[in-house]
Amino acid sequence: MQIKSLALLSTILGILVPMLVAATVVISYEYPLTFGSTKPYIYLAPGPNYPEASEMGLISLTNPPPSNSNVIMQQTIIINNVTGSDSVYLLNVLEIVNTSGWDTSNGVVYVLINVSNLNHVAVIASTSPINWPTSGINITSSYAFYIPKTTTSGPVLYISLCLWSGSASSVTYTGTIYITYYVEPAGSTYTP
Amino acid sequence: MDKIFQIFIIFSIVFILMFEIPVTKSDVIISNNYPVSVGTRSPCITFDNSTNFYPYWTTHLNSYKDQAYMNLTSIWAQDIYVDDSGIVYYTDNYGTVFYYYYGWYYIPSPYYSGFSYAGPIVSIAVIDDSYYWYVALLTEYGYVFVYDMNAGAWFNASHVWGLTLQNVWNNGHSPWTSVTSNVLGDYEGYDELFIFTNLNGEVYAFDTTYNATRTGKNYSGWWSVTPTNDKIISTVAFYDEYRKGSNDLYGISFTGNVYQLKKNGWNTLRVSNKISNTIGITIGYSTDLNQYTLFIIQLNNNTPMYEYNPNTQSFQTYGVNIDTEGTNQAVTFDMYDSIINGYNYWYVLQTNDTIAYTTDGIDANSWGDVFVYDLYQTNTALKLDSSCPLNFVISLNYINSKYIYNMYNFTVYFKGSDNKLNLEFYYNWPQNILKNPANPANLYSGNSVLINFTYMPNMAYNSTIYFEVNLETGNAIIITYFYEINIINHYSYIPITYEP
Numbered sequence: 001m002q003i004k005s006l007a008l009l010s011t012i013l014g015i016l017v018p019m020l021v022a023a024t025v026v027i028s029y030e031y032p033l034t035f036g037s038t039k040p041y042i043y044l045a046p047g048p049n050y051p052e053a054s055e056m057g058l059i060s061l062t063n064p065p066p067s068n069s070n071v072i073m074q075q076t077i078i079i080n081n082v083t084g085s086d087s088v089y090l091l092n093v094l095e096i097v098n099t100s101g102w103d104t105s106n107g108v109v110y111v112l113i114n115v116s117n118l119n120h121v122a123v124i125a126s127t128s129p130i131n132w133p134t135s136g137i138n139i140t141s142s143y144a145f146y147i148p149k150t151t152t153s154g155p156v157l158y159i160s161l162c163l164w165s166g167s168a169s170s171v172t173y174t175g176t177i178y179i180t181y182y183v184e185p186a187g188s189t190y191t192p
Numbered sequence: 193m194d195k196i197f198q199i200f201i202i203f204s205i206v207f208i209l210m211f212e213i214p215v216t217k218s219d220v221i222i223s224n225n226y227p228v229s230v231g232t233r234s235p236c237i238t239f240d241n242s243t244n245f246y247p248y249w250t251t252h253l254n255s256y257k258d259q260a261y262m263n264l265t266s267i268w269a270q271d272i273y274v275d276d277s278g279i280v281y282y283t284d285n286y287g288t289v290f291y292y293y294y295g296w297y298y299i300p301s302p303y304y305s306g307f308s309y310a311g312p313i314v315s316i317a318v319i320d321d322s323y324y325w326y327v328a329l330l331t332e333y334g335y336v337f338v339y340d341m342n343a344g345a346w347f348n349a350s351h352v353w354g355l356t357l358q359n360v361w362n363n364g365h366s367p368w369t370s371v372t373s374n375v376l377g378d379y380e381g382y383d384e385l386f387i388f389t390n391l392n393g394e395v396y397a398f399d400t401t402y403n404a405t406r407t408g409k410n411y412s413g414w415w416s417v418t419p420t421n422d423k424i425i426s427t428v429a430f431y432d433e434y435r436k437g438s439n440d441l442y443g444i445s446f447t448g449n450v451y452q453l454k455k456n457g458w459n460t461l462r463v464s465n466k467i468s469n470t471i472g473i474t475i476g477y478s479t480d481l482n483q484y485t486l487f488i489i490q491l492n493n494n495t496p497m498y499e500y501n502p503n504t505q506s507f508q509t510y511g512v513n514i515d516t517e518g519t520n521q522a523v524t525f526d527m528y529d530s531i532i533n534g535y536n537y538w539y540v541l542q543t544n545d546t547i548a549y550t551t552d553g554i555d556a557n558s559w560g561d562v563f564v565y566d567l568y569q570t571n572t573a574l575k576l577d578s579s580c581p582l583n584f585v586i587s588l589n590y591i592n593s594k595y596i597y598n599m600y601n602f603t604v605y606f607k608g609s610d611n612k613l614n615l616e617f618y619y620n621w622p623q624n625i626l627k628n629p630a631n632p633a634n635l636y637s638g639n640s641v642l643i644n645f646t647y648m649p650n651m652a653y654n655s656t657i658y659f660e661v662n663l664e665t666g667n668a669i670i671i672t673y674f675y676e677i678n679i680i681n682h683y684s685y686i687p688i689t690y691e692p
Contacts, residue, residue, distance in 0.1 A: 044224065049668035055581050056669060057233050077226050080233040082671055084256030086660055089670035121230055132670050163230070172231040181222040 042109065042181050045070040047095040047158060048129070058082075059093050059161070070097075077177070079121070081163040088163045091130050096157035096179070098147070109147040110182040111157055115139050118175035122162040130160045144182075236580035237635070237663055237671070243572045247312065248286075251574055259674040260574060265312070266599070266649045266681050267568035271522045272541035275318035276375050276384075278528035282541050282564075283316040285683075287329050289339065290564055299327065302337040302346040310335035310350075310358075314683070315426075317371040317386055321378035324400055328386050330371040332683070334358035336388070349398075357388055357396055366392040367685050370427040370443070374434055375527045377401075382434035383411055389427045389443060391685050393420035393451070393458045397436070411435050418457030422449045423685060426473050426522065430484065431531075444473040444488055446686055450500070464506040467498055471686070476525035477536045478510065479555045489514065489523045489540055491652060491688070497523070497538065497556050511556025517563065518544030518600070519652035529553070543681065544600045544650045567601070567648055574643040576661070578635050584663045585632035586641050588616035588675070591658040597621055598681055600650040602657070607642040608633035617659070621650045635663065649681040653688060 046054075046065075053059040062076040072094075082088050096111055115123045126136030127145060136158070137143055147156045238257035244250050251262040265285075272282040281291040287301035303309055311333030319326045325341035328349065334357030336349040349355060360366055368390040377384040383401035395416040402410040415436050424443035433440040437455035444450050448468045450461040471491040478485050478499050486500040488507065493516040498507040514520065519542055526537040535553035542548065548561040578584065588604055596602070596619055604617040614631035635641045661673040682688055 042222075044226070052582060052665055052668045056236070056665075058669065072226065074224065075226070076229050078229045078231065080231045082235045082256075082258065083232045084254050084258040084673075085235060086672040086674050087670075088672075091668055091670065118228060118230065121228070132664065132667055172229055175228045175230065177226045177228055179224050179226065183222075 042096060042098050042111075042156075042183075044072045044179055045095055045097045045155075046072065047092040047155070049090065049092045050094070053090045053093045058088065058090055076174075079161055079163065081165075084165075086165050089132055090161045090163075091132055092158045092160055094159035094161075095155040096147075096159070097154065098156045099153045109156075110144045111147060112142060112144040112178075112180040112182065113139050113159075114142040114176075114178035114180070116176045116178065117173075118177070119173075120164040121175065122164070123177060124160040124162060126158050127156065129158050136160065235671075237576060237578045237584065237673075239673070239675075240575035240577045240640070243575060245309075245570075245573075249570070249573050260676070262574060262675070262677045264573070264645065264647070264677055264679050266647050266679050267566070268543040268649045268652070268681055269518070269521060269541050269545045269566065270313060271316045272524045272539055272547065273316050273318050273372075274375070274524050274526040274528065274537075274539065275320035276379065276528055277320050278526050278532075279318070279320065280524075280526075280539055280547070281316055281318055281327060282522075282547065283313050283329060284545075284566055284568070285312045285314070286568065287313040287337065288566065289316065289327055289329070290566070291327075296564055299339050302329070302339075302348075305346050307337065307346060307348060310337075311361075312683075314367070314369050315371045317373045319373050319384045319386065319400055321384050321401070323378070326386075326400065328371055328373075330357075330368050330388055332367045332369075333361045334368045334388075334390070336371070336386075353398055355388075355396070355398065357390075360390060360394060364392070366390045366394070367683070369423075369425045369685065372427045372429050372441075374429045374431045374440075376431040376531055377434050379531070380431050382432055383409070385411060385429075385434060387415070387427065387429055387433070387441060389424055391423045391425065393418060393424050393443065395441070395453060399434075415441075416453060416457050420445075420449075420451055420458045421460075422447055422451075424451060424458075425686060426471065428474050428486070430475050431527065442473060442475075442486055444470050446470060446491075450486065450488070461500075462505045463500075464504070467507055471520055472523035472540070474523045474525045474538070475527075476538055477530050479536070480510075487523065487525065487538065489520050491520050491686075493519065495520070497540075511550070512559065514540050514556075515546075515548040515559040515561040516542065517546035517548075517561060518542035518650055521652065543652050544648060565648075567646055569646045570644055572607075572642040573645055576635060576641045576643070578637060578639060580637055582665050582669075583637050584635040584665055586635045586664075587614075587630040587632045587662050588628070589630055589660040589662050589672075590617055590626070590628040591660055593655065593657040595653055595655045596626070596657060598649060598651040598653045598655045599679060600648040601646070602655075602679070603646040604659075605644045605646075606631075606633035607644060609636040609639035609641060610634045613644075617657075630662075647679070649679070652682040652686070654681055655679040 060078045123139045124136040130136040235258045239260040241251035249264045267286045270285040283289045289299040311331030313329050315330045327339040329337045338349040370389045386398045388396045399411045422445035427443045430440035441453040448466040448470045451458040469491045472489045476487050487497050497510045499510040522541045529535040538550045540548040545564045545566045550556050551558045551560045600621050602619040606614045614633040618627045656678045659675040664670040
């Protein structure tokens with residue numbers, strides 16, 4: 001009988017607890033981030049030096065954002081080295097933009113950047129514009145940036161790309177930059 | 193039934209693990225991944241070596257013309273001579289002649305005086321007799337330029353005198369290495385001649401006195417076409433060496449072989465103790481042998497002169513170590529002061545325009561030195577051309593160097609598209625200063641930047657400097673190119689095989 005009671009209790013818990021959790025998820029979606037056809041609150045965009053780099057043929061996008069939007073979503077970033085050169089720095093050619101600002105009383109934001117298979121390409125990021133000789137964090141595999149409290153919209157993270165001579169190959173190859181945004185409600189203890 | 197309950201328990205636990213634990217933190221996580229395609233494109237800024245001036249500088253470029261490897265032959269003090277009146281002359285390897293005649297004067301290179309380039313200068317000799325006052329320069333290719341001191345002008349002696357030395361270079365590529373004359377020959381009653389020798393030991397003489405119709409005999413012509421086993425880099429003639437095969441023309445190789453020209457050609461002088469790395473030979477008066485004999489010097493610093501003792505058939509130290517600032521390059525003796533006045537003076541020329549000289553008029557036991565500064569400036573040695581759509585600023589970034597102290601000084605300038613001259617790099621050996629101001633120069637779209645140098649060697653050994661050329665557009669795009677300069681401070685026929 002004890003086993004039966006335990007099984008019954010477990011079953012009840014197994015069903016009820018996920019229901020509670022599901023309720024938590026609903027609350028989570030009520031956090032003020034919107035998706036869909038509207039512009040997200042935080043997103044990747046061409047940086048201030050993108051136009052110059054683009055004019056030089058050193059960076060482009062497979063599907064450039066429409067004129068009324070500068071959100072880079074699910075498309076390939078094409079970068080070119082200069083054949084034979086020692087190195088090519090494309091400073092602040094990408095940026096993470098916050099559109100409305102937020103208050104730390106509502107939570108904190110981290111941007112986690114993962115770099116995969118980008119041989120001879122350095123991804124450098126900083127919460128302030130990157131100067132040359134390069135300032136900022138050289139992301140060799142992954143790095144999480146704490147985005148400080150801000151109440152105004154605008155760029156919150158600048159990204160530069162550096163191509164070393166080893167990448168000056170006639171063979172084009174593909175790597176990946178993963179960008180993950182962690183938005184935590186106030187009181188959360190998560191640390192990436 | 194127990195099995196059913198057990199399944200329920202397992203199911204419940206799995207269900208709890210799947211949903212309850214992950215949602216203890218209710219974060220919002222948004223992930224995007226961006227494929228990055230990495231390719232290449234051709235440079236729109238390229239090195240341009242069309243201004244190269246062989247053999248003073250040549251630049252090798254990679255196929256994309258964005259890496260440059262420059263061989264830059266520096267201008268060094270090359271040869272020294274004392275004429276029939278005791279006047280000291282020396283030349284650099286571009287043909288600028290300096291002479292001391294109650295003060296230092298210089299004669300601009302024939303290449304600055306309208307003559308076409310005919311090779312680097314390897315040697316100088318002067319005839320200053322009762323007929324002519326000729327300063328002769330021999331080029332590596334076998335061309336001869338003569339400065340008529342009385343007329344104050346250069347003439348192309350190869351053409352005027354009908355010399356054909358250049359044919360040897362053209363046919364066999366043996367560099368010419370030495371010109372000398374029998375100083376005081378005229379005073380002693382002989383013809384005076386310019387005697388030219390190449391690395392293979394071929395000898396041609398030109399009798400200037402015959403040209404003056406003094407003796408009626410012409411000793412001009414080929415005195416030797418017999419190659420030596422070794423390579424002659426310096427020669428000296430005694431005043432009675434006015435006729436073919438009088439046995440008073442001597443040559444020396446870098447390996448220390450001393451040769452004497454006789455009727456049957458060059459003969460190796462019997463020497464029991466060969467001295468290596470020898471760079472110069474002269475005839476002077478030995479106070480311990482009480483006779484005129486051969487003196488030789490080594491390239492190496494902190495070495496003395498060596499005199500030839502015919503009794504022991506060996507070279508022996510004569511005097512104390514030569515004052516050395518640069519690298520020993522050539523030696524000469526003032527026959528005029530010795531024969532006419534009874535004073536013995538030797539002069540040793542060093543690569544960095546230092547002249548070491550004996551001071552007591554007797555032997556070589558005290559040396560002083562004098563320094564005549566001869567900075568050389570190139571015209572455009574290399575260019576950078578832009579076909580980019582954007583304007584750039586360009587600067588030079590020093591990375592590192594090997595043996596840079598072999599340069600007395602070395603300066604790099606960028607002349608921008610706006611014609612403004614920008615100092616990029618500066619090295620000064622005596623002050624031990626190496627600076628890299630890297631002043632930005634403008635490189636406009638569709639325009640160029642010119643690269644110029646000033647330089648003077650210190651030692652005879654080579655130097656290599658590694659740079660990066662940085663091109664940037666207003667802290668947006670930075671492209672760096674590799675640029676290596678290998679500075680050559682001696683002729684290839686001087687087989688220096690080690691670095692200091």
